Amino acid sequence: MNKEEYFIKQFTSNKIIGDDGAFIDGFVYSMDAFFENVHFKKEWMSLSQIAYKSMIVNISDAIVMNAKPKFALLSVAIPKSYTNQDLKELSKGFKKAAKEFGIKIIGGDTISNAKLDISVTIISTTSNPIYRKGMKKGELLCYTGTLGLCKRDLERLFKNKEISKKSKFIKPILNADFFYEVAPFITTSMDISDGLFFELERLSKANKLGFEFFHDIDEEIGTSGEEYEILFSFDEKNLDKIKKIALKHKVKLNIFAKAVKGKYKTDCKNHHF
């Protein structure tokens, strides 16, 4: 068990913990940290891009629970050296993401710190939350889009190489409209933030089921984190409906496994400390 898991375990008398967000009475509450030298290096992105991504990774949690983000709170720790122009850039990124998803920034906290450390809380609403738990034997497993590029781009950044301005690592793409439409036809879902293999481990644990893979998945694909693509499961009878909705929204589907009796564990190393 890694330290994150150990710490979270101290609170798990509480059944609400375990999904991308906590669903209570029609609301979903989610909170994610986005820290300098943990999630990004400042050389990699502009301040506006950093603020934007810090919002997007949080909005992603709401979307994969089929919730519409409404409000955001920001805790922003800012280096003393930042100029007013820097602060303006930073706020631009927050406001851009907020505008894109119809979110109101309602408060938070701003402090002085050695580095730029952001935590975002998103308050969302839903009448039909989708959890990680609830998968049945025989269901199909699917992820959206293309995986692997974020790992490759991250490796390039670590080697001080250029990456495409359109890299998903800089600007994740959330398939919100696709997901809201497909939600009634799926059973479980979560976003791919730590890599497909690690998310599958979580899904296996939550549902006490294993997976029968239809083909091998490369480590380059399965361990690529920060993709913010969606991993979900569904009953085969909904396959055609889901395909049709994906086509409409131009979302690529990768149906790669079936839920079976057993347990899934990856041999690949987890990024976590």
Added chain:
Amino acid sequence: MNKEEYFIKQFTSNKIIGDDGAFIDGFVYSMDAFFENVHFKKEWMSLSQIAYKSMIVNISDAIVMNAKPKFALLSVAIPKSYTNQDLKELSKGFKKAAKEFGIKIIGGDTISNAKLDISVTIISTTSNPIYRKGMKKGELLCYTGTLGLCKRDLERLFKNKEISKKSKFIKPILNADFFYEVAPFITTSMDISDGLFFELERLSKANKLGFEFFHDIDEEIGTSGEEYEILFSFDEKNLDKIKKIALKHKVKLNIFAKAVKGKYKTDCKNHHF
């Protein structure tokens, strides 16, 4: 204008920002950071005390808006060096505060970081929020308890001197029951986190009023931060009711000024960056 104010100003097309928490449809949402080497040094307090105080300073925001805290989200950045015993200690402090105020910890994020940096979001409910704005000319200004000890204790800590185990700097005392009972009889309120003089400046700005002081207030008292006593204003006609409630809850009242036409500004230096 300091940097914190400049950054917040980027978002103030939004009328909700400006109070200890944001009130929306019966809920109050508040979020505060509690960072190592910004709000505390780890030599000063046990991990359990740090976690406890990080919750209390957030719960304080809910109370002074007359809201009952219900749920908490925690963003906790933890040094790699921490042992499982350390993590247990840390979780103990969070759970202690949660239990004391009937709060459920519903989620958040845990990451690895160079130092212990905590952000807490509290979700509260109220049918009668009290804001910073709404003070009328002639109202009386009051703060609870005794101010000055936190500044003194903080100075001792900086000189590596011992402080009392019961210091409010380590364990702030929130007068929740007093405040909920007195709330119907007061007009504006906020907690004293940065020092009385600085809170008065904010109150003056929010209400476009100044203050006529009944007596001089020492700098040692007016600039003592992290007190988490309550600053509030009320119509003189409610004085007896308020005094009676304070007596019942053994809360000391300091009625020190009257709201008048004008503007209040302190000459003292603000702690903020």
